[in-house]
Amino acid sequence: xxxxxxxxxxxxxxxxxxxxxxxxxxxxxxxxxxxxxxxxxxxxxxxxxxxxxxxxxxxxxxxxxxxxxxxxxxxxxxxxxxxxxxxxxxxxxxxxxxxxxxxxxxxxxxxxxxxxxxxxxxxxxxxxxxxxxxxxxxxxxxxxxxxxxxxxxxxxxxxxxxxxxxxxxxxxxxxxxxxxxxxxxxxxxxxxxxxxxxxxxxxxxxxxxxxxxxxxxxxxxxxxxxxxxxxxxxxxxxxxxxxxxxxxxxxxxxxxxxxxxxxxxxxxxxxxxxxxxxxxxxxxxxxxxxxxxxxxxxxxxxxxxxxxxxxxxxxxxxxxxxxxxxxxxxxxxxxxxxxxxxxxxxxxxxxxxxxxxxxxxxxxxxxxxxxxxxxxxxxxxxxxxxxxxxxxxxxxxxxxxxxxxxxxxxxxxxxxxxxxxxxxxxxxxxxxxxxxxxxxxxxxxxxxxxxxxxxxxxxxxxxxxxxxxxxxxxxxxxxxxxxxxxxxxxxxxxxxxxxxxxxxxxxxxxxx
Numbered sequence: 001x002x003x004x005x006x007x008x009x010x011x012x013x014x015x016x017x018x019x020x021x022x023x024x025x026x027x028x029x030x031x032x033x034x035x036x037x038x039x040x041x042x043x044x045x046x047x048x049x050x051x052x053x054x055x056x057x058x059x060x061x062x063x064x065x066x067x068x069x070x071x072x073x074x075x076x077x078x079x080x081x082x083x084x085x086x087x088x089x090x091x092x093x094x095x096x097x098x099x100x101x102x103x104x105x106x107x108x109x110x111x112x113x114x115x116x117x118x119x120x121x122x123x124x125x126x127x128x129x130x131x132x133x134x135x136x137x138x139x140x141x142x143x144x145x146x147x148x149x150x151x152x153x154x155x156x157x158x159x160x161x162x163x164x165x166x167x168x169x170x171x172x173x174x175x176x177x178x179x180x181x182x183x184x185x186x187x188x189x190x191x192x193x194x195x196x197x198x199x200x201x202x203x204x205x206x207x208x209x210x211x212x213x214x215x216x217x218x219x220x221x222x223x224x225x226x227x228x229x230x231x232x233x234x235x236x237x238x239x240x241x242x243x244x245x246x247x248x249x250x251x252x253x254x255x256x257x258x259x260x261x262x263x264x265x266x267x268x269x270x271x272x273x274x275x276x277x278x279x280x281x282x283x284x285x286x287x288x289x290x291x292x293x294x295x296x297x298x299x300x301x302x303x304x305x306x307x308x309x310x311x312x313x314x315x316x317x318x319x320x321x322x323x324x325x326x327x328x329x330x331x332x333x334x335x336x337x338x339x340x341x342x343x344x345x346x347x348x349x350x351x352x353x354x355x356x357x358x359x360x361x362x363x364x365x366x367x368x369x370x371x372x373x374x375x376x377x378x379x380x381x382x383x384x385x386x387x388x389x390x391x392x393x394x395x396x397x398x399x400x401x402x403x404x405x406x407x408x409x410x411x412x413x414x415x416x417x418x419x420x421x422x423x424x425x426x427x428x429x430x431x432x433x434x435x436x437x438x439x440x441x442x443x444x445x446x447x448x449x450x451x452x453x454x455x456x457x458x459x460x461x462x463x464x465x466x467x468x469x470x471x472x473x474x475x476x477x478x479x480x481x482x483x484x485x486x487x488x489x490x491x492x493x494x495x496x497x498x499x500x501x502x503x504x505x506x507x508x509x510x511x512x
Contacts (some may be wrong), residue, residue, distance in 0.1 A: 002046055005028070012056070020465075037071075048186075080163075084165065114144055129175045136167070142158050143157060153167065208362075213319060220235060220321035231323040236271050250282040250299070251405060254415060264384065268384075295512070317357070367467075410494060415436040421483050425479055437510075459498070462503075475499075483497075
C-alpha cells in the first residue's frame with residue numbers, strides 16, 4: 001500500500017474510526033503499535049505524517065505507553081489526539097494531571113486568535129467530542145495554545161516543528177468540524193496526495209495474489225455474505241480455476257441459505273463451488289457448550305477440519321482464503337493493536353495453532369464500506385453487495401447458550417419473517433444490520449386462553465458507518481407491532497418478542 005499516514009495505536013476504541021476517516025479522504029492510513037520505532041517508520045517510502053491515537057491510560061502512570069522519541073526527529077508532521085496530545089505534552093516538558101472536572105461527551109471549542117493551518121475554515125465555538133479524565137496543566141516548551149474548552153486546554157502546537165495536539169476526538173461525527181480538521185492536517189500540513197482508490201487497490205491486490213499463490217491451489221470458505229463473496233470474486237479475477245470455494249452447510253445458516261447461495265453463484269459467476277453438508281458434525285461439536293468464546297473456537301476448528309478434508313481432494317491445496325476484514329481483526333486481536341479484545345471472530349481468533357494452510361486474506365486491511373466499493377468495482381450485483389453482514393459462526397452466536405437444531409429452526413423462521421418484512425416495507429436498505437437472537441429463557445404467556453411457557457426472541461436493527469460504533473434504528477411502532485404479531489402467530493414455541501435498543505458501545509452489535 002502507498003501508506004502516507006501512520007497511526008500509532010495507544011488503545012483507543014476510536015483508533016480504527018480515525019483510520020477510516022482518513023481513507024474516506026482518499027489517503028491510505030495504516031494503524032501500527034505504539035512501540036513502532038523511528039527506524040521502522042523509515043521503511044515507508046512515501047510517509048507524509050504521523051498521528052498518535054487516544055487511549056485509556058494516563059501518561060503519568062508508571063506503566064504508561066510511550067513513544068520512540070526519535071520519531072520527532074523524522075521531520076514529519078505529527079498530530080496527537082487525546083492521549084496523543086498528553087504524551088506530546090509530557091515529552092516536551094509540559095505537565096498532565098488528573099482533572100477535577102472530567103470531560104466526557106459534547107463540549108464547545110473556543111479558538112484562540114493564533115493563526116494556524118489546523119483550524120482553517122473551522123467555525124469558532126463549534127461542538128467537539130471529549131473523552132478524558134486528565135488535562136494539561138503546564139504548556140510544553142515552544143508550544144502555544146490553539147483552542148480551549150470551558151474545562152481544559154483543547155489544542156496545542158509547535159508551529160515551527162509541525163507538531164499538533166488536540167484533546168478532543170475529531171474523528172467522531174459529534175465533532176462538527178472534525179473532518180475539516182483532519183482534512184487540514186492531511187492536505188495543508190502533511191501535503192498528502194489523494195491516491196487511495198478501490199480501482200488501485202484491486203489492481204495491486206490482483207498482482208499480489210498472483211505473486212503469492214503462483215501455481216498452487218486455493219480454497220475459500222464461502223458464506224454468501226458480502227466479505228466472502230468479494231474475496232471470492234477478487235481471487236477468481238487473479239487466479240481463475242485455481243480457486244475452489246467451499247460452502248459449508250453448518251446447520252447454523254439462515255432459512256434456505258445454502259440453496260439460495262448456490263443458485264446465485266451458478267447464475268452470476270464462473271467459479272468452482274462445492275457444497276458440503278456438515279450439519280450433524282457442527283451440532284454434535286456444540287452440544288452442551290454455552291460460552292460464546294468457546295462456541296466461536298469450536299466452529300472455527302470444525303471449519304478447518306472440513307477444509308483439511310477437502311484440501312486432500314484438491315491436490316493438497318496450500319492456501320486457505322478468507323473474507324476477513326479490518327473490524328474482525330481489531331475486535332479479535334489485543335496483541336496487534338493494543339486495544340481490549342472484545343470477542344474472537346472465528347476466522348481470526350478461532351483458527352487452530354497447527355493450521356495446515358497458508359492464510360490468504362485479501363480484504364484484511366479494508367473496512368466494510370471499502371469492501372462494498374471493491375465489490376461494485378468487480379461487478380458484483382447490488383443484491384449481494386447490499387446484504388446485511390452475517391457472522392461467520394452464523395446462528396451459533398445468535399442462539400444464546402447451548403445450540404441445538406430445534407433452536408436454530410425456530411430462529412430461522414423468526415429471522416425470515418423479520419427480514420422479509422423489512423424488505424417489503426422498504427426498511428432493509430435504510431439500516432445497516434438486522435437480525436434476531438433467541439434468548440436462553442422461557443416466559444409465561446397466554447394463547448387462546450391456554451398457558452404457554454415458550455422462548456423469547458430479540459429483534460436487533462442498527463445503523464452504522466463502520467461497524468465499530470452503532471445506534472439503534474428507529475423502526476416505526478406500527479411496523480414492530482406487525483412483525484411481532486406475525487412471529488407469535490406463525491412460529492411455534494415463541495411467545496414473547498423484545499426489541500434491543502442498545503447502542504455500540506456499550507453493547508456489541510451481535511449479542512455474542
